[in-house]
Amino acid sequence: MTFGGYTNAVAHNKIESKISSSVLQQHATAVTGPAILAPSYSSLSALQPQLITTVLDPLKNRTVQIFDEPIPDDCHAELHADYAGYAVMWGLGNKASSAAECCRMCKDFKSPNKDVPHGCHIWIWCGDPSGRCWTMDIHEHRTDCDANHSKRTAVNRPAVESASALEILKRENELLKSTLEEAGADTSVYQNLNGLIPEDIWSPATTVPDDHAFIEQYGAPSETPHHDGTECFKWDNTMWSAAEHFKYRWNKFKNIKNAIDVNEGGFEKFSQGYKHFGLNRGEHEGKIGIWYREWAPGAKALCLVGEFNAWSPKDDHWAVKNSFGVWELFLADNEDGTPVILHRTKLKCRLEGADGNWYDRIPAWIKWATQDMNEIQFNGVHWQPEEKGAPGEVDPEKSYTFKYPRPEKPRSLKIYECHVGMSSAEPKINSYLEFRKDMLPRIRKLGYNAIQIMAIQEHAYYGSFGYHVTNFFAASSRCGTPEELKALIDEAHRLGIVVLMDIVHSHASKNTGDGINMFDGTDSMYFHSGARGNHWMWDSRVFNYGNWETMRFLLSNARWWMDEYKFDGYRFDGVTSMMYHHHGLSYTFTGRYDEYFGLSTDVDAVVYLMLVNNMLHDTFPTAITIGEDVSGMPAFCRPWQEGGVGFDYRLQMAIADKWIEVLKKYGDHQWGMGDIVHTLTNRRYMEACVGYAESHDQALVGDKTIAFWLMDKDMYDCMVRGHKLELQALPGKGPQSPTVDRGIALHKMIRLVTLTLGGESYLNFMGNEFGRS
Known part of the structure; x- marks a missing residue:
């Protein structure tokens, strides 16, 4: 069972003490764990005592009341929180009741002490930043209560209002440690907290000297292990039925890596195709200038046209084709030292296709593309600022110099999924710089430690x-320039926020004029030819992942965004569609291994995913990869070194579908708790997942948000914005709505149970972050 990304699977240290009801409040306040739970209790000797549970959030310095109701004389309460105080679960039950009835919201959570004496039992669990468990038991005997509490009542809780989260945890650690020592308990698990760095909890804002420039520290290539690809079976020995498939794909993986080493000078060089293809500064026969290279094997002739030659090629603007189907053109600098193609110059390549027709195409490796007013198609833009800006300086005419280091890789991701263009409250396409200024501080304040940005790659x-x-290496121009996107990412790093990119390698636009489809006049090139190369559901092109130049193109694309823009990782879109010839459409996965490992599996695509995970994790040690897989393929989130696909996380997509199904089909009294819990916890052992109640798929693409399912039109008439949602009448809008009352309550509950049970990390799409406290 996981809470806030941590697994309750290690040994507990318990404190059992007999204390009087008069000091229980002080004791419970003084001896809480690093989640900084602060329960306060009225006298437990009363017939109907009140239990008021509060959670102090150290990152926002505020206390949130989560539960307040009468409790019977013989009572039992359980409280649970993650280390930041966000995930809170409580249970209440009479001691005469069964264990299954003891908790309302986490019924499978068992009390650590089944035989509780007469009176009250309070159990508190907290996961510290390293994932260990902290526990505390407090027992009260009314007949024997004064002898054992004198020392503990002297412990005072320090003030926390002005302390940082790390300082609070350290002080709480010392208090709990001293209490354990008094109780004669083992304290070894608590001794390392003072050695924690802030990133273990939540990456803090970073301060560096004004002239500091971030320098990437690349990892070293790792050797391919000498086994047959079945090492991942140690986590699931029932997978031996698919052993031959794993051996086959492992051999294919090794053979491709060996071929890259022999023919391309190694994985490092192969994955940096952007330094060779497209437009790059270089030298030829002692002259400095611009090289342009394009793989277009079906083309019969190719040249560059644009503003630099009035869209009409000169004699020296024609490229030459080599034996590998790569067209090469060198443009020496002018006599005054200026390049022939200046920064921000619009251009295209003009080619005679395999069919004999002439086409204007945007270079496949272009770094920026723009759409002029009153024009339908995009133009390629040569993006190469001549000046280098100072660290952190935002100037579109200067290349951006990153100032801040990448945040440490979080132990558990709290992801804010967002779309820059749609993030403005105004009816406009928002910009990278506005998002940087307005949204990033808000995201940090909300407690997220990662953002996942949609729609970065250019799309017509x-x-x-x-x-x-359409343009895989170009940042979307609707939101600003490449340098402004870099400034956004650098500012996120300053705030301690990891930046993930929603990368699309599962298919490509069918556009020809401003995309890479039919680039050389053939229907293949980077894609499968014929029907296999067309995605019948998405109306797009399907990559041929076994093609050498396709592998170079996509591997280089994955490295480009990490290297040039300092993204910290990716959410790979549509991975299920990649891994199966049927794309996972009109197909139901029942869990049989022959459904994952058989003739319907696109082994070339799976091997590509292993290659890209190998490259990313070797090159960027803190890289994070998340795969959007709905099939549940075994070993998807096991390291490539074991023969797994190599992702860090799988998106737990079934959870969001389950919530929509429940809200659409069933009344509140008909919710099947067993079915919901099964969906929330149905994931493979030792394969991490990102759980979410809704993402852009539910909020934008053909569905409604959970809030709208719950409250519908009452959202517009019966909600007040303030310190917290108050249910009251709006002027001229009518009375308060029980629909909103119910909706907000269920909205919070759905998010709470998804956060705590749904996976090792959590995601929420922008606009749906209300109702979280």
């Missing part, structure tokens, strides 16, 4: 939300 159709990519 804005309504595709970035999923029909």
Whole structure:
């Protein structure tokens, strides 16, 4: 059972003490764990005592009351929180009741002490930043209560209002440690807290000297292990039925890596194709200038046209084709030292296709593309600022110099999924700089430690939300320049926020004029030809992952965004569609291994995913990869070194579908708790998941938000914005609404149970973050 990303699976240290009801409040306040739970109790000797439970959130310095109701004389209460105080679960039951009835919201959570004496038992659990468990038991005997509490009543809780989260945890650790020592308990698990760095809890804002420039520290390539690809079976020995499939794909993986080493000079060089293809500064026969290279094997002739030559090629603007189908053109600098193609110059390549027709195409490796007013198609733009800006300086005419280091890799992700263009409250496309100024501080204040940005790769159709990519190496120009996107990411790093990119390698736009489809006049090139190369559901092109240049293109694309823009990782879109010839459509996975490992599996695609995970985790040691897989393929989130696919996380997509199903089909009294809990916890052992109640798929693409399912039109008439949601009449809008009352309560509950049970990390889409406290 996981809470806030941590597993309650290690040994507990318990304190058992007999204390009087008169000091229980002081004791419970003084000896809480690092979640800084602060329960306060009225006299437990009363017939109907009140239990008032509060959670002090150290990151926002505020106390939130979560529970307040009468408790019977013989009572039992359980409280649970993650280390930041966000996930709180409580249970209440009479001691005469069964264990299954003891908790209302986490019924499978068992009391650590089944035989509780007459009176009250309070149990508190907290996960510290390293994932260990902290526990405390307090027992009261009314007939024997004064002898054992004298020392503990002298312990005073320090003030926390002005302390940092790390300082609070350290002081709480010392208090709990001293209490354990008095009780004669083992304190070894608590001795390392003072050695924690802030990133273990939540990456703090970073301060560096004004002239500090961030320098990437790359990892070293790792050797391919010498086994047959079945090492991952140690986590699931029932997978031996698929052993031959794993051995086959492992051999294919090794053979491709060996071929890259022999033919391309190694994985490092192969994955940096952007330094060779497209437009890059270079030298030829002692002259400095611009190299342009493009793989277009079906083309019969190719040249560059643009503003630099009035869209009409000169004799020296024609490229030459080599034996590998790569067209090469060198443009020497002018006599005054200026490049022939200046920064921000619009251009395209003009080619004679395999069919004999002439086409204007945007170079496949272009770094920026823009759409002029009153024009439908995009133009490629040569983006290469001549000056280098000072660290942190935002100047579109200077290349951005990163100032702040990457945050440490969080132990548990709290992801804020967002779309820059849609993030403004105004009816406009928002910019990178506005998002940087307005949204990032708010996201940090809300307690998220990661953002996942949609629609970064350029896409001609804005309504595709970035999923029909036309220019894979170009940052979306609707929101600003490449340097402004870099400034956004650098500022996120300053705030301690990890930046993930929603990358699309599962398919590509069918556009020809401003995409890479039919680039050289053939229907193949980077894609499968014929029907296999067309995605019948998405109306897009399907990559041929076994093609050498396709692998170079996509591997280089994954490295480009990490290297040039300092993204910290990726959410790979549509991975299920990649891994199966049927794309996971009109197909039900029942869990049989032959459904994952058989003739319907696209082994080339799975091997590509292993290669890209290998490259990313070797090159960038803190890289995070999340795969959008709905099939539940075994070993998807096991390291590639074991023969797994290599992702860090799988998106737990079934959870969001389950909540929509429940809200659509069932009344409140018909919710099947067993079915909901099964969906929330149904994941493979030792394979981490990102749980979420709703993402952009539910909020934007053909569905309604959970809030709208719950409250519908009453959201517009019966809600007041303030310190907290108050249910009252709006002027001229009518009385308060029980629909909103119910909706907010269920909205909070759905998020709470998803956060605590749904996975090792959590995601929420922007606009749905209300109702979280």
